[in-house]
Amino acid sequence: xxxxxxxxxxxxxxxxxxxxxxxxxxxxxxxxxxxxxxxxxxxxxxxxxxxxxxxxxxxxxxxxxxxxxxxxxxxxxxxxxxxxxxxxxxxxxxxxxxxxxxxxxxxxxxxxxxxxxxxxxxxxxxxxxxxxxxxxxxxxxxxxxxxxxxxxxx
Numbered sequence: 001x002x003x004x005x006x007x008x009x010x011x012x013x014x015x016x017x018x019x020x021x022x023x024x025x026x027x028x029x030x031x032x033x034x035x036x037x038x039x040x041x042x043x044x045x046x047x048x049x050x051x052x053x054x055x056x057x058x059x060x061x062x063x064x065x066x067x068x069x070x071x072x073x074x075x076x077x078x079x080x081x082x083x084x085x086x087x088x089x090x091x092x093x094x095x096x097x098x099x100x101x102x103x104x105x106x107x108x109x110x111x112x113x114x115x116x117x118x119x120x121x122x123x124x125x126x127x128x129x130x131x132x133x134x135x136x137x138x139x140x141x142x143x144x145x146x147x148x149x150x151x152x153x154x
Contacts, residue, residue: 015153018090022146024078027139034070036132038063040124043111047120092145092152100138107134 042063048056089097107130115123 011153014090015150017088018093018149018153021089021093022149024146026143032132032135032139035135036128036130038066038070039131040128043115043120043124043127090145090149090153092149093142096138096141096145099141103134103138107131 041059045056045059045063048059088094107127110130111123111127114126
């Protein structure tokens with residue numbers, strides 16, 4: 001009887017520790033394309049780097065301001081955002097994070113390889129497609145991992 005009670009308490013503690021990672025509302029449909037557009041716009045600002053420093057710096061400042069507003073909104077919507085390196089995520093979530101962190105430099109490399117011969121606009125378009133698609137895949141995989149974690153801990 002005590003082992004059943006202890007097992008229940010252990011599961012409750014694990015569920016509590018996992019809660020910041022598994023109790024998010026789903027992201028809105030526009031989340032992935034918005035992030036993709038922001039990344040594409042960030043790459044696009046480098047078109048003005050040497051031609052018009054004022055326009056470049058103004059665009060960069062505007063994009064950073066948009067990002068700060070977006071992150072503030074996300075924090076209010078989700079509460080405290082779990083970040084890699086902060087706390088210990090459940091194994092299911094940690095696996096999805098590892099895949100995400102491996103994909104980031106691959107996407108950056110592909111965008112760079114497009115930028116080199118084809119230029120900034122092609123790189124911005126490539127970034128939009130890869131970031132939007134990659135983030136949509138990540139969101140689905142994260143939701144599935146969170147569901148598996150909740151099921152395992154209940």
